[in-house]
Amino acid sequence: MFKRLTSTLKLLKMLDFKQIEHLNEKLNLPEMIQAVSNLNDNQLQGLEKLLKGTNKKHTLPPIHADFYEMDQKLSVEDRTLQLKVRSFMEKEVQPIVNEYWLHDEFPFEIIPKLAQLNICGLTYEGYGCAGKSSLMEGIIASEMARTDSSVATFFGVQSGLAMGSIYHCGSEEQKEKWLPKMQKLEVIGAFGLTEPEVGSAVAGGLTTTAKKTPNGWILNGQKKWIGNATFSDIVIIWARDIDDDQVKGFIVQKDNPGFSVEKIKDKMALRIVQNGLITLKDCVVQETDRLQHANSFKDTAKVLQKTRAGVAWMAVGCARGAYENALAYTQKREQFGKPIASFQLIQNHLVEMLSNLTAMQTLVFRLSELQDSDQLKDEHASLAKVFCTLRTRDIVSKAREVMGGNGILLEYNVARFLADAEAIYSYEGTKEINSLIVGRSITGFSAFV
Incomplete structure (x- = not known):
């Protein structure tokens, strides 16, 4: 006893x-x-x-979304740059992002700090640019979107679409004039292709016109959903030449007579991005501001091909941010006396999210390798855009699901990723259009109307 x-x-x-x-x-x-x-x-x-x-005290594993250790493929220099961008986003953007997203405003105070990273125009040679790989450009897009897709979009428009148009289609004089200032974010750019009535059909249906006259080119028409447009210094406007019916590009400055911008309000996604409706009414642009090597839509497509790969990387970042926030939440949130991360159904959701995310990461790594070896084709970029944005929608949806009602609150971040994923899914070519590009490649038949 x-x-x-x-x-x-x-x-x-x-x-x-x-x-x-x-x-x-x-x-x-x-x-x-x-x-x-x-x-x-x-x-x-x-x-x-x-x-x-x-x-016994339960020790949790670190939240590690790079499950297949893709970062090990980076050099020490590139890995350092990746972590530098991550630190910037976590310290400078994360604390303020929800407030700006809620109020549909842009945090202009981050622009000088972003310039100090020296990453704008990362892949271009010369003009103050670093001349780094497309892989690093994609990784930076992903790191930005991991914290906020809107800031990643702002940067993508500036560094990819606007600077890329001048770099790939501009004259040497135009490159020297604009690229160094844009690289330092002293000049902000925008990219005007989509129109109110023309989205997917831009390749053959632009209604914005350009007419050459003795006094310069006269532009008329409208452009819609143009990111950065409300505060940009220049906008790359793509218009159909009335005389030869070919698409041409123009550098239009914000103070050009006949150029005006109206902010698009009441968006449910990418609310920090300042999208504008541009109206061009007898807007005069001099020949010196026409992109000298943009003579058809094929030249426009060169820019879109490269930036479409960036959108796939951005989708990866958006998905990763949602997954990491959801995983951290499930480790802390308790129901029935223990963390919900210990429940089988929650673990199943998390594993499905990680599976999709890992597949996306490996796909975009290979995509950038193709781009860096000059093997990238339209169908490669389109397949990545289709797959990654589809899987991102699934991941952010499951992230919201495992967080229950708290998943719709901004303070838990996932609600923002959930909304922003919808915009990423649609821009730079819808899922349907990109699917047809891939379909044409693998079948030999074009299903475009």
């Missing part, structure tokens, strides 16, 4: 005060002591083992 009581007291010592207090509320301790005294040695050992497990 003495041995039993000693064992019982030993077991009670293994409990902390709160656990004993809780037991006293639920059970009659004298009766419990008597019941424990009646246990045999094997039963006592089992109970002791169980109680030890109760007091």
